[in-house]
Amino acid sequence: MSAAETLVATGNRAHSHGPGSPVPLQARSERPTSYDVADFPVPNGREEEWRFTPVKALKALFADEAGTETPKVDASGPDGVVFETVAADSLKVGTPQDRSAAIAWNQAGEALAVRIPVEAELTEAVHVNVASLGARGFSHLIVDAGRHSRAIVIIDHTGAGELGSNVEIVVGDGAELRVVSIQQGDHESIHLGQHDALIGRDARLHHVAVTLGGKIVRIGTNVRYAGPGGDAELLGVYFAESGQHHEHRLFVDHEAANCKSNVLYKGALAGDKARSVWIGDVLIRAAAEGTDTFELNRNLVLTDGARADSVPNLEIETGEIEGAGHASATGRFDDEQLFYLQARGIPEDEARRLVVSGFFNDIIGKIGVPEVAEHLHDVIEQKLARTAELSAAAAAATGHTAVAGQ
Amino acid sequence: MATLEIRDLHVSVDTENGPKQILRGVDLTIAGGQTHAIMGPNGSGKSTLAYSIAGHPKYNITSGTVTLDGEDVLDMKVDERARAGLFLAMQYPVEVPGVSVANFLRTAKTAIDGEAPKLRTWIKDVNKALGDLEMDPDFGTRNVNEGFSGGEKKRHEIVQLELLDPKIAILDETDSGLDIDALRIVSTGVNRFAEKGDKGILLITHYTRILRYITPDFVHVFVDGRVAEEGGPELAEELEANGYERFLKAGAK
Ligand SMILES: Nc1ncnc2c1ncn2[C@@H]1O[C@H](COP(=O)(O)OP(=O)(O)OP(=O)(O)O)[C@@H](O)[C@H]1O
Numbered sequence: 001m002s003a004a005e006t007l008v009a010t011g012n013r014a015h016s017h018g019p020g021s022p023v024p025l026q027a028r029s030e031r032p033t034s035y036d037v038a039d040f041p042v043p044n045g046r047e048e049e050w051r052f053t054p055v056k057a058l059k060a061l062f063a064d065e066a067g068t069e070t071p072k073v074d075a076s077g078p079d080g081v082v083f084e085t086v087a088a089d090s091l092k093v094g095t096p097q098d099r100s101a102a103i104a105w106n107q108a109g110e111a112l113a114v115r116i117p118v119e120a121e122l123t124e125a126v127h128v129n130v131a132s133l134g135a136r137g138f139s140h141l142i143v144d145a146g147r148h149s150r151a152i153v154i155i156d157h158t159g160a161g162e163l164g165s166n167v168e169i170v171v172g173d174g175a176e177l178r179v180v181s182i183q184q185g186d187h188e189s190i191h192l193g194q195h196d197a198l199i200g201r202d203a204r205l206h207h208v209a210v211t212l213g214g215k216i217v218r219i220g221t222n223v224r225y226a227g228p229g230g231d232a233e234l235l236g237v238y239f240a241e242s243g244q245h246h247e248h249r250l251f252v253d254h255e256a257a258n259c260k261s262n263v264l265y266k267g268a269l270a271g272d273k274a275r276s277v278w279i280g281d282v283l284i285r286a287a288a289e290g291t292d293t294f295e296l297n298r299n300l301v302l303t304d305g306a307r308a309d310s311v312p313n314l315e316i317e318t319g320e321i322e323g324a325g326h327a328s329a330t331g332r333f334d335d336e337q338l339f340y341l342q343a344r345g346i347p348e349d350e351a352r353r354l355v356v357s358g359f360f361n362d363i364i365g366k367i368g369v370p371e372v373a374e375h376l377h378d379v380i381e382q383k384l385a386r387t388a389e390l391s392a393a394a395a396a397a398t399g400h401t402a403v404a405g406q
Numbered sequence: 407m408a409t410l411e412i413r414d415l416h417v418s419v420d421t422e423n424g425p426k427q428i429l430r431g432v433d434l435t436i437a438g439g440q441t442h443a444i445m446g447p448n449g450s451g452k453s454t455l456a457y458s459i460a461g462h463p464k465y466n467i468t469s470g471t472v473t474l475d476g477e478d479v480l481d482m483k484v485d486e487r488a489r490a491g492l493f494l495a496m497q498y499p500v501e502v503p504g505v506s507v508a509n510f511l512r513t514a515k516t517a518i519d520g521e522a523p524k525l526r527t528w529i530k531d532v533n534k535a536l537g538d539l540e541m542d543p544d545f546g547t548r549n550v551n552e553g554f555s556g557g558e559k560k561r562h563e564i565v566q567l568e569l570l571d572p573k574i575a576i577l578d579e580t581d582s583g584l585d586i587d588a589l590r591i592v593s594t595g596v597n598r599f600a601e602k603g604d605k606g607i608l609l610i611t612h613y614t615r616i617l618r619y620i621t622p623d624f625v626h627v628f629v630d631g632r633v634a635e636e637g638g639p640e641l642a643e644e645l646e647a648n649g650y651e652r653f654l655k656a657g658a659k
């Protein structure tokens with residue numbers, strides 16, 4: 001059987017779940033959320049919501065203590081955007097769903113609110129940079145898009161330390177908001193974040209998680225609808241290299257009628273102990289008639305020693321829906337594709353780049369923010385160059401020089 | 407003019423039960439200007455020969471040599487073989503999601519020539535090659551082979567043959583899965599390539615049907631991993647009439 005056939009056989013199952021059986025979403029929606037840290041014991045790694053996460057490395061963000069630094073937050077945007085500092089609990093669109101989010105909520109104390117005025121149509125993106133300076137800190141952002149506004153907000157997480165963060169997003173009735181959250185901390189950095197979005201009537205949220213850096217990044221994104229006609233497009237791109245853990249957990253809670261959600265996350269993994277986790281929970285409650293939802297996660301494993309877990313979960317409590325589906329596929333890099341391109345004269349490194357950029361091509365096209373798409377393209381190229389160097393070095397070390405056809 | 411020489415080629419593949427010998431001493435010389443047909447029953451090793459020449463990593467060369475104008479082909483990487491002038495039209499062309507045909511063709515042409523083609527003439531060349539194979543220019547924006555019908559995939563292989571302009575082309579069952587119109591279109595493409603004069607062609611096929619459109623100079627009957635008999639076009643006619651039975655019996659004894 002050729003490698004291509006193997007890929008189809010093992011990689012394209014519509015229901016490839018991670019280890020263990022998925023927990024019913026009823027349990028998912030009843031999982032406690034709280035502003036009180038005491039409601040969440042320190043995780044030991046056996047809990048459903050922590051079983052994929054290297055909890056031992058997260059002690060600092062599980063300690064209910066003040067931060068040892070205040071992350072540097074820089075925000076800029078076109079005229080009309082309002083930036084203000086508010087109390088952390090001034091909005092309460094989100095409720096912490098785990099210990100680290102509860103600690104971040106309480107220790108951050110206050111939040112930076114980015115307000116897009118009612119009916120404003122921004123021509124430029126709003127930029128928020130959250131830089132961790134190397135110690136332990138917390139941040140809290142509120143993105144509040146007024147009714148019928150249109151805006152793009154790019155939140156860029158950088159730096160060296162341990163960051164716990166909360167982001168609350170409100171999309172007013174009829175508004176269209178794009179939020180891009182980039183996680184590109186230094187190689188030793190840790191970032192545990194929670195995003196909660198509330199989508200108004202006939203409003204549209206386009207949420208993109210781009211995770212490139214960090215030692216451990218875990219982002220939970222929760223979406224609810226305040227009224228009918230809401231639309232959520234939730235995209236994610238990640239690329240975990242050796243020693244990186246990139247985890248994304250989604251929960252779309254369809255309670256209002258005639259709302260849509262479309263989830264697409266794609267990730268590549270390269271190098272020893274590169275690790276990704278994707279949990280996609282979608283709940284369609286009894287009242288959510290006319291719901292239309294689809295979620296898809298695809299992972300491309302480029303080298304040995306990398307591991308991707310993918311657990312889509314769809315629970316439907318009403319028969320009156322437009323459509324609902326999920327799929328998950330994790331495939332090894334397809335050597336047949338590589339051979340085909342090389343057989344047309346394209347050198348191996350370039351062929352590899354073509355295949356990987358082809359894999360990401362559709363999702364990068366959907367990001368809709370050119371500066372992010374370009375940056376992503378560049379970082380993926382850098383990561384592939386590193387991967388190529390590592391495999392060349394590994395081949396040299398084991399004495400396998402480039403053998404014909406290898 | 408280019409010459410591809412295959413000498414005493416032995417090839418095995420790894421299976422769960424250890425290595426399995428497939429090619430058992432293939433001798434074949436293809437010179438520029440010649441069209442050779444290799445005909446043989448299913449499983450006789452025709453694709454193995456084609457893939458081994460192209461350098462597919464699945465096949466282990468256990469002995470023998472392959473040279474192109476005296477250069478050791480087996481010592482080259484897959485892409486180096488292509489840049490040296492070898493082309494393999496595959497029996498089952500591979501889908502490459504997210505990579506457009508236009509991008510693929512330009513990248514391949516740039517790699518083969520060592521420089522990017524001139525933009526204006528290149529677009530014309532691509533459209534002409536697509537047109538010659540009766541493919542819509544829209545194929546340029548589609549992903550490589552993704553969602554192509556079987557016949558479209560084969561035509562796309564011949565588009566590449568025309569644009570990349572190798573010295574020696576190996577066509578592995580390019581005729582299979584084609585209806586009669588597509589067979590004529592593809593054969594015309596191959597003949598156009600042959601008419602350049604100095605090109606060597608190794609046409610692998612199971613049926614004689616394509617030989618009504620493409621006249622080979624030499625016919626080789628391939629059985630059980632080696633060439634069992636060689637002759638001119640008349641050998642194909644005999645196969646058309648009597649099938650492979652005579653050779654299979656010979657192979658079995
Ligand atoms: N991985 C493998 N394990 C076992 N046998 C294999 C393997 N790969 C190839 N073979 C066998 O090698 C033989 C030659 O295969 P090949 O594809 O070269 O035949 P072919 O002449 O091209 O056949 P067709 O006319 O069907 O295209 C077949 O018997 C095939 O089953």
Ligand SMILES: [Mg+2]
Binds near residue numbers: 452
């Ligand atoms: Mg074959």
